[in-house]
């Protein structure tokens with residue numbers, strides 16, 4: 001049997017970092033030392049599994065906010081650094097760690113937990129479901145001309161990279177996106193980003209509307225060694241924050257003005273991105289692949305459902321199954337006027353994992369029913385879809 005403990009000292013946190021990296025095998029190296037490791041972890045949120053005196057598994061988190069449909073933000077545990085040493089896998093160690101983490105997060109009052117999954121088969125058993133997706137896009141700049149009707153909403157300027165991370169963090173904090181699924185960025189993530197900085201070229205452009213900074217794009221060439229005479233010069237957008245489509249259009253306008261660049265890659269955009277519509281030749285934009293982005297675990301079903309808004313229509317009763325956090329289980333009535341607990345079986349029956357998939361509007365109830373993941377009749381499904389549908393695809397816009 002392993003023992004699960006909260007890790008606190010720099011040596012324990014460093015050991016957790018090493019266990020995670022050994023489990024992940026192929027991550028780029030990161031100069032984490034005893035001196036800096038505490039800046040990368042929030043106190044009391046790193047867990048370790050011990051086999052005797054040896055740390056063999058770990059999980060970690062940070063607390064921020066996640067935006068629900070309608071714009072309300074709820075308390076959010078961002079789960080990361082999950083790993084078990086290869087010598088100790090398939091003995092239930094990560095299950096013990098993740099269950100303890102979920103229980104503590106619920107008891108601490110967090111409404112949702114989310115993570116990015118290294119594999120799709122790991123987290124569903126703990127109640128995590130895919131709540132947002134992203135699309136990778138590539139722009140062939142020679143063919144990409146912005147449509148004449150795309151209005152300019154502000155100005156875009158290059159800023160010095162020195163100190164610009166603080167500027168980026170402030171812009172994000174001051175201009176959160178109203179898109180469902182948006183998550184606030186944590187200081188531990190910016191600290192990790194600082195640690196990863198190198199002397200390779202990277203550029204930052206900041207957008208302002210009426211003199212107020214409200215968005216930015218950070219981009220870098222993919223292969224500087226081939227830049228001088230390269231025939232296929234590529235730039236990758238490392239990070240982009242555009243709280244509105246108008247800001248996004250201006251940042252795209254800026255990127256399309258870069259000389260020498262043949263292709264621009266956006267590794268992750270919302271699946272309903274306006275990008276192809278903004279250019280005359282929509283095949284200048286290749287939407288290459290979609291990926292699951294946010295795996296979401298609802299920790300407090302009543303709080304999560306009550307904090308979002310709904311479309312019009314009749315209320316629907318939903319019975320939720322949740323073995324891991326049994327206080328969540330039961331029936332709720334959800335309608336345009338709110339959410340309340342009711343007795344008896346609901347018109348729809350769903351596991352908490354599938355409720356996570358519809359919470360932000362990223363999946364329809366009808367699609368879940370087609371996959372056999374919801375039990376309901378056609379009228380109840382239609383009513384639930386009318387309530388839960390959102391006008392924008394949910395998107396977080398950050399990996400962690």
Ligand SMILES: CC(=O)SCCNC(=O)CCNC(=O)[C@H](O)C(C)(C)COP(=O)(O)OP(=O)(O)OC[C@H]1O[C@@H](n2cnc3c(N)ncnc32)[C@H](O)[C@@H]1OP(=O)(O)O
Nearest residue numbers: 023024080081082083084089090091092093094095115118
């Ligand atoms: C948010 C993040 O940090 S994502 C990064 C996750 N970490 C990694 O991918 C690193 C490499 N992998 C690992 O460290 C480990 O294999 C982990 C963390 C994925 C799983 O840890 P384990 O301690 O082996 O998991 P545990 O023994 O608790 O498994 C629970 C169940 O999940 C299944 N399972 C776990 N991992 C996998 C997997 N990668 N593929 C298929 N099934 C899996 C187990 O078979 C078991 O199934 P069962 O309940 O039907 O018996």
